[in-house]
Amino acid sequence: DIDAPSSKRTPSKKQIEKTLQRVGYERVSLNADSLTITIPEGMSLDLAGVAKGYAIDRCRSIIEAEGFTSALINLGGNIYALGTPPEASGWKVGIRDPRGSADIVGYLLLKDEAVATSGDYENFVEINGKRYGHIIDPKTGYPADGVLSVTVIAPSGLASDALSTGFFVLGPERAEKVAAGLKGVKAVFAVGGKEDTIEYIKLGDLDGILKLD
DSSP: OTTHHHHTOOOOHHHHHHHHTTOOGGGOEEETTTTEEEOOTTOOOOOHHHHHHHHHHHHHHHHHHTTOOOEEEEETTEEEEESOOTTSSSEEEEEEOTTSTTOEEEEEEESSEEEEEEESSSSEEEETTEEEESOBOTTTSSBOOSOSEEEEEESSHHHHHHHHHHHHHHOHHHHHHHHHTSTTOEEEEEEEOGGGOEEEEEESOOTTTEEEO
16 A cells, blocks of 8 residues: 555555555566567566666676776665775675664675665554565565564675565575575675564674674
8 A cells, every 4th residue: 555654554455455456467468579568467576676786787887897896886775896905805894783873784795796684674664563665575465574683695796686675584494595596695694683682693604794783
């Protein structure tokens, strides 16, 4: 329900079920010959989950074509670390506390890798004391729940951007199975712990590149 943030009300079960009938990549038809996309009436495509990652990869291609071997590309929090900065083994990128305003809880040391974070702490609405994030589970039609944030490291900006959104929906256990089949993909999940604490779950080999306070 696009009016939920302003109306402070949640959509009904019937509204969600109706909307789910227009959800799913299998409903999108691509025609390579005519370069057209066909979607059902009432359906729209939102590329926000991959746009910044794609743009970072294009920027990286331009920078490398100009002969640069060291740069930190940052597009709205989506980052690609090209090479290393002078006299350092990698680019230092902070991990934000999902419940602590702009506080940093740790950092990554990156070289020739992209990083993106998805969370419920920027785009959300509170209705009747409950927080609803902007990332929707396409199977249920409701906001994904259980994860506060997930930071994904991947070989490309597009991969890190898309996977951070997907992993946020999947959660650590299912995301681990996906990551195991992808080369160079690592992640740090922040999930709610006991007594309002935050627990961090690591996926992949992060030794030497991750430090949490």
